[in-house]
Amino acid sequence: MSEKEVASGAALWHGRFEASPAEELMAYTESLSFDKRLWADDIVGSKAHVSMLVSVGIMNESDGKTVLAALDEVGTEFASGAFVYEATDEDIHTAIERRVTQIAGEPGARIHTGRSRNDQVATAVRLWCKREVAVLASFVLNLVNTLEDRALEADSCTPPTRLPGYTHVQHAQPVLLSHHLRAHSWALLRDVDRLADTLQRLDVSPLGAGALAGSSLPLDPSHSAASMGFGGTFANSLDAVSDRDFIAEILFDIALLGVHLSRIGEEWVLWTSAEFGFAVLDDAYATGSSMLPQKKNADIAELARGKSGRLIGNLTGLLVMLKGLPLAYNRDLQEDKEPLFDSVDQVRRALIALTGMIKTARFETENMIAGADAEALVATDLAEWLVERGMPFREAHGVVGKIVRDSIATNTPMATLVLSHPLLGGDAVSLFDAGVAVGRRQTPGGAGPVASPEQRARLVEAIRQAKARFE
């Protein structure tokens, strides 16, 4: 196909066809509507390819210069919004090649030498992922930093803010608010670590694999890999064009991150309810009701919970799409991009919104403390007090269980029953004093104020290390 035909708007692969593509075919098979956003990455990949062609003498210097200048011009058109698509542009890759050829003429028609869209698209997507995964990690770290700011603030109250810790959503033992918030930070830091692992594995250039088998021309894939800043070059051309493991990994990382955000979201829905009353959202981060004038809803938290479903769906959809594919490229693989873009977009928005919500919310510390100081949360401390005096734990558990039962049955405060209990008495009653129970949790990694500084130090170091993995 001549550059004239390209300029006249026929499909790039039209040479062996007599008829033009049906409108329905184009409508069904196009990917331009969603892969447009790869334009900058396609141009980076195309420039690396052209430079490589010049370096091995397949393209002469003058043609190389002309094509590189045309690619820059196309980049400027995209950046300014001036780029005009044509009906025959199937995807961003054909659109750019078509436009480069219109601008550069005959040298432009040499750009696809030794290249297929199969290695071209894999290259552009990997470049996109390298950038976006790093951006995502920075937003996770912003959230972690916000949680840690709030944790530090909670610890600097006198006394440090405590709240009930739960198991089965039932009052269990008191914990510091800082400890609770940091539990989420540790999970999020593992998410960052996973993104860094994924980034390391995806940092391999597939350019030079061609359609599936490399080339009869003397290409130098390591040249283009180095000029794009990839850490490595493919070893097997079939694998290079058909591997989408890196997308599956990103989608898993995001699905799990999304599940962590969903769990945070669910907690904030509870905490901001009248029943819990542990937090009040800033007006700017809450929504109202169209009918109920009194409502102040935690919609960010709810959507963080709700959207986790589609993040899991995107991963599942990709894996199912991949599972039956023989080597090498199959058009099915085009289905990798929408879930990828959707998951990255959605989780980025969730991170930003949740960070703002948590940064600006007010903690209702009096309600938290009242909950933390409820008598039932002292039960384990009473049992452990008996253990410290030599009683086997199972027996102590029974003694305190009986006190709880009697307290409920006779509507008598536990403290009254403890005071008159032959094995407990006045010393044990002091366990009910405000803040005593949480203060007794002194074990490493435990929920009390003694362990808190050590945990903070570890967390600050973990944040530093996580950040460093992306520098």
Ligand code: ARG
């Ligand atoms: N739009 C396609 C994709 O995203 C580009 C590759 C098409 N390759 C081909 N041989 N038809 O996968």
